[in-house]
Amino acid sequence: MTLLEIAPLVRGAYLARHGAPVLVSHTPGGGESPAQVRAGSADDLPAALAEAELPLPGGVVVEVGEEQVAFSVRTLGEVNRLPGARDTEARSAASRSAVVSGKVAVVTGGAQGFGAEIVHGLVDSGAFVYIADLNGDGASALAAEVGDHRAAAITVNVADEASVQAMAEQIAATTGGLDLVVSNAGIVRAGSVLEQDLSSFALTTDINYTAFFLVTKHLGRLLAAQHRTAPDWLTDVIQINSKSGLTGSNKNGAYAGSKFGGLGLVQSFALELVEHGVKVNAICPGNFYDGPLWSDPDKGLFVQYLRSGKVPGATTVDEVREFYESKVPLRRGTTGADVMRAVYYIVEQAYETGQAVPVTGGQVMLSS
Numbered sequence: 001m002t003l004l005e006i007a008p009l010v011r012g013a014y015l016a017r018h019g020a021p022v023l024v025s026h027t028p029g030g031g032e033s034p035a036q037v038r039a040g041s042a043d044d045l046p047a048a049l050a051e052a053e054l055p056l057p058g059g060v061v062v063e064v065g066e067e068q069v070a071f072s073v074r075t076l077g078e079v080n081r082l083p084g085a086r087d088t089e090a091r092s093a094a095s096r097s098a099v100v101s102g103k104v105a106v107v108t109g110g111a112q113g114f115g116a117e118i119v120h121g122l123v124d125s126g127a128f129v130y131i132a133d134l135n136g137d138g139a140s141a142l143a144a145e146v147g148d149h150r151a152a153a154i155t156v157n158v159a160d161e162a163s164v165q166a167m168a169e170q171i172a173a174t175t176g177g178l179d180l181v182v183s184n185a186g187i188v189r190a191g192s193v194l195e196q197d198l199s200s201f202a203l204t205t206d207i208n209y210t211a212f213f214l215v216t217k218h219l220g221r222l223l224a225a226q227h228r229t230a231p232d233w234l235t236d237v238i239q240i241n242s243k244s245g246l247t248g249s250n251k252n253g254a255y256a257g258s259k260f261g262g263l264g265l266v267q268s269f270a271l272e273l274v275e276h277g278v279k280v281n282a283i284c285p286g287n288f289y290d291g292p293l294w295s296d297p298d299k300g301l302f303v304q305y306l307r308s309g310k311v312p313g314a315t316t317v318d319e320v321r322e323f324y325e326s327k328v329p330l331r332r333g334t335t336g337a338d339v340m341r342a343v344y345y346i347v348e349q350a351y352e353t354g355q356a357v358p359v360t361g362g363q364v365m366l367s368s
């Protein structure tokens with residue numbers, strides 16, 4: 001058995017025993033007075049873990065046949081013990097942010113934009129967050145900013161399977177498993193269907209669509225293994241989709257198509273992964289006007305649209321912005337806080353999967 005296989009089973013055993021999210025770190029020796037768990041084979045390990053005394057905080061040394069792997073185990077301080085479990089008794093919504101307190105999350109594309117907003121939101125709510133980004137320097141800088149004990153940077157190309165598998169291995173070795181996957185990394189390559197290069201279309205599809213499959217495949221395996229020893233613990237995969245996943249986007253077909261396809265994957269993965277205790281949902285935000293994609297002073301879309309004269313009569317960036325904000329019934333762009341409210345709702349809601357939650361200020365309304 002590999003560390004990738006053993007670590008989530010160990011984390012699941014602690015989740016089941018203590019009803020609280022834990023950090024399970026691959027550590028030589030397993031810390032002070034570690035528990036000993038022996039199993040003759042891989043098949044016997046879940047039962048052996050279920051019978052073991054597993055004090056928390058503490059450590060454990062797992063022996064499977066000739067192999068021995070050691071872990072230290074702790075929580076991130078005081079944690080909320082209810083929402084991760086299948087809690088049918090709770091009558092009212094828990095305090096919103098408490099639903100992620102102490103949990104382990106990964107945010108792809110977490111170095112900037114919506115991803116960085118979600119990283120900040122989760123860390124402020126008491127979660128431990130892997131900031132997984134192609135821009136490793138940006139991810140490391142953000143991890144240092146929020147505090148290394150609350151976050152860890154992972155350099156990953158989510159469109160490359162070997163890179164995504166290496167990310168899963170790093171997570172298994174550092175925290176054993178995880179509770180929340182936010183698949184956020186995405187790009188926009190706008191262009192006319194009559195003009196766009198195949199390479200530009202394919203890159204958009206690789207990062208926005210195919211990468212969601214790769215991330216769900218490799219991190220979903222960790223979640224499924226963890227579920228074998230923690231059958232009552234619900235976990236979440238959330239895709240950051242777009243309002244362009246709900247309605248077409250003129251001269252932006254590569255993007256809208258990848259996002260529409262993403263919702264097909266969300267619904268299909270939701271149907272399959274429910275047996276592993278994994279809910280799969282999407283959040284469909286409207287435009288994040290304060291983020292770098294729109295507001296970067298050199299290459300942001302506001303400046304680009306001003307220069308290209310896309311907004312008739314606009315002579316300043318502010319006028320371009322006002323033009324776009326006027327399309328939104330609630331008269332502003334989407335913020336990180338708006339998206340975080342949807343994250344909390346999805347995690348807390350134990351009775352929903354396969355859904356797309358719009359966060360568009362009313363710009364896109366669902367129809368049946």
Ligand SMILES: NC(=O)c1ccc[n+]([C@@H]2O[C@H](COP(=O)([O-])OP(=O)(O)OC[C@H]3O[C@@H](n4cnc5c(N)ncnc54)[C@H](O)[C@@H]3O)[C@@H](O)[C@H]2O)c1
Nearest residue numbers: 109111112113114133134157158184185186242287288293
């Ligand atoms: N900005 C908006 O107005 C808006 C609106 C709706 C939905 N979204 C969606 O939100 C998500 C984030 O968008 P954003 O505007 O914050 O983007 P952004 O360009 O500001 O940030 C994207 C991040 O993803 C990283 N990234 C890009 N390719 C990657 C890869 N192959 N592997 C790993 N990381 C990679 C980048 O390095 C960057 O840190 C995307 O899925 C996007 O479609 C954005």
